[in-house]
Amino acid sequence: MMAKVTVVVPTYNEVENLRPLTERLFAAASKAKLEVELVFAEDESVGTPASVAIVTALEKEGYAVAMRVRRAREGRGLSSAVLLGFDAARHDVLVCMDADLQHEPESVPAVVAPVVSGAADFAIGSRNVADGGVGFEWSLKRQIISKGATLLAMPLTASTDPMSGFFCVRKDTLAKGRSHCNPRGFKIALEIMVRCRCKSVVDVPITFRDRAAGESKLTMRQNIDYVRQLIDLYCFLYKGYISAAAYAVVLLVLLFSWVAIQSWGGSRELSS
Numbered sequence: 001m002m003a004k005v006t007v008v009v010p011t012y013n014e015v016e017n018l019r020p021l022t023e024r025l026f027a028a029a030s031k032a033k034l035e036v037e038l039v040f041a042e043d044e045s046v047g048t049p050a051s052v053a054i055v056t057a058l059e060k061e062g063y064a065v066a067m068r069v070r071r072a073r074e075g076r077g078l079s080s081a082v083l084l085g086f087d088a089a090r091h092d093v094l095v096c097m098d099a100d101l102q103h104e105p106e107s108v109p110a111v112v113a114p115v116v117s118g119a120a121d122f123a124i125g126s127r128n129v130a131d132g133g134v135g136f137e138w139s140l141k142r143q144i145i146s147k148g149a150t151l152l153a154m155p156l157t158a159s160t161d162p163m164s165g166f167f168c169v170r171k172d173t174l175a176k177g178r179s180h181c182n183p184r185g186f187k188i189a190l191e192i193m194v195r196c197r198c199k200s201v202v203d204v205p206i207t208f209r210d211r212a213a214g215e216s217k218l219t220m221r222q223n224i225d226y227v228r229q230l231i232d233l234y235c236f237l238y239k240g241y242i243s244a245a246a247y248a249v250v251l252l253v254l255l256f257s258w259v260a261i262q263s264w265g266g267s268r269e270l271s272s
């Protein structure tokens, strides 16, 4: 039977990338015998009217594509847009990828395969496994930020690339933790892996390409959001250990205070 997949792509000012992404994705899906519904989860920007026009034209050409526009007054953000897109998905198998073609649409069948076959709860496109990598000159600053962020997340997940925004999960797996998912920030894959307690996580090698057009939306704000997200996720996952450690510290302080008081009392008795 043909697997049915909803691909959600968060978009903010990505006008130039919508058509090439759609054409490449549907070509790859038809080759791999995947039925795809493509949903652009758009936050309103200056490019929104042009983006809507492109998606309307693609729909008329027969592509199963839609754009959901969140108005500026309703909020903005990558993770929250992806969650809204997932909530509206028609199919059980959900994929998230970027609009800027840094994630190759031709890799979608490979990212989907472990989830469709039942081999994994969660599959993620990874640059950090054999046959995966970065296919362009990435600035040293971005490399350091990415490596540092990955290291900080290591105790939270089995994936080698939890910073990747290219992943696949089933609706029922997502439902296990959807209501606890933090909609803030950029790192929705990490959020879902941890909150939905995904047991079998499979890394699928991908080549991360240069942005085709437009600009990255990553700012300092997202880095701060990431640190807050990490603290929340550590507390969520290791709450038991953190409480036990805090309890042990309180007990030790009490014990040392008691010993100190005893020895002080004893030395006073000796000296009197």
Ligand SMILES: Nc1nc2c(ncn2[C@@H]2O[C@H](COP(=O)(O)OP(=O)(O)O[C@H]3O[C@H](CO)[C@@H](O)[C@H](O)[C@@H]3O)[C@@H](O)[C@H]2O)c(=O)[nH]1
Pocket (backbone or CB within 6 Å): 009, 010, 011, 012, 013, 014, 041, 042, 043, 076, 077, 078, 081, 097, 098, 099, 100, 102, 146, 163, 164, 165, 166, 186, 187, 215, 216, 217, 218
């Ligand atoms: N709806 C919506 N989409 C957004 C927003 N901010 C960014 N996006 C969309 O989210 C995708 C990724 O955003 P970029 O701005 O291209 O992110 P990046 O900094 O290049 O980060 C990339 O690298 C990370 C791994 O290093 C990935 O985690 C991330 O998803 C992306 O691939 C793009 O399709 C972009 O339009 C937003 O506020 N709202």
